[in-house]
Amino acid sequence: MATPKIKEIDESAISRAIIQKAAEDWINITETDVIVAGAGPSGLTAARYLAKAGLKTVVFERKLSFGGGIGGGGMQFHKVVVQSPADKILREIGCSLETLEDDVYVVDTAAMIAKLATGAIDAGAKVIFGVFVNDLIYRDSPPQISGVVVQWTSVKLSGLHVDPLAVKAKAVVDCTGHDAEVLVVASRKIPELHITVPGEGSMWASRAEQLTVENTKEVCSGLFAAGMAVAALHQTPRMGPIFGGMLLSGAKVAQLVAKKVLGEGAPKVTSWTF
Numbered sequence: 001m002a003t004p005k006i007k008e009i010d011e012s013a014i015s016r017a018i019i020q021k022a023a024e025d026w027i028n029i030t031e032t033d034v035i036v037a038g039a040g041p042s043g044l045t046a047a048r049y050l051a052k053a054g055l056k057t058v059v060f061e062r063k064l065s066f067g068g069g070i071g072g073g074g075m076q077f078h079k080v081v082v083q084s085p086a087d088k089i090l091r092e093i094g095c096s097l098e099t100l101e102d103d104v105y106v107v108d109t110a111a112m113i114a115k116l117a118t119g120a121i122d123a124g125a126k127v128i129f130g131v132f133v134n135d136l137i138y139r140d141s142p143p144q145i146s147g148v149v150v151q152w153t154s155v156k157l158s159g160l161h162v163d164p165l166a167v168k169a170k171a172v173v174d175c176t177g178h179d180a181e182v183l184v185v186a187s188r189k190i191p192e193l194h195i196t197v198p199g200e201g202s203m204w205a206s207r208a209e210q211l212t213v214e215n216t217k218e219v220c221s222g223l224f225a226a227g228m229a230v231a232a233l234h235q236t237p238r239m240g241p242i243f244g245g246m247l248l249s250g251a252k253v254a255q256l257v258a259k260k261v262l263g264e265g266a267p268k269v270t271s272w273t274f
């Protein structure tokens, strides 16, 4: 079989394309509608619904990959459990579910990550890897979170002292998981907001799922939280490898942010109400 002629391209053209297009993206996101910190289940779900609602949405993910805690499944067995009504969120993006019992399903971790990520990107969210949120932009009259401060993960790992960059947004969503990194920054650096992050409580799966979704709220003006960051903020139980609460929390935060940014005329992001 003949090998097809592969298009030749100069190395400098490759470099130029990458630098120019990445710079265009960065310039475009210096002012955006919503910044989501973290591309785990809550962050990717929030990003998809936010973008679908018409909001310019940027996700900063510290690692070079999607999915957060999904990939580890339950103790590295490659399955997680999802219960109703969160199964609807996965069905919308074409993720296969295997029925375990009424309203309870088992999902392959790789499939779930791939579908959530594709869903967010296809809806129009911009995901940037290898960048972490390490501070907030804050204004005090009235108190308002107006964006985030970001840095390359590689800079942190190298131990170099490099000043970060700031990105403005109408809303910031902490989807950083168990460590609630954005909320912790707010609690440490902006004492007048009176945010404390005691950390999550011990395992109680059903209660954890319910409370995570119930407590998904705007924490202070412009700053929202979803997923395990909510459990860390309220010291409510952890749930282990059942993911309905993460997906529903992401959907709920998207609805809250859409209302905040777009007003009462914001579209309904899901067919059910929270």
Ligand code: 48F
Residues within 6 Å of the ligand: 037, 038, 039, 040, 041, 042, 043, 060, 061, 062, 063, 066, 067, 068, 069, 070, 131, 132, 133, 134, 175, 176, 177, 178, 181, 182, 226, 227, 228, 229, 238, 239, 240, 241, 242, 243, 246
């Ligand atoms: O940890 P993670 O999956 O958070 P989540 O969306 O879901 C939690 C579940 O995976 C699971 C659970 C529920 O069943 O207990 O653990 O609440 O995803 C968080 C993502 O945020 C990234 C991190 O690499 C991960 O992909 N992240 C963490 N800190 C930062 C960050 C940061 N400061 N800036 C950007 N990304």
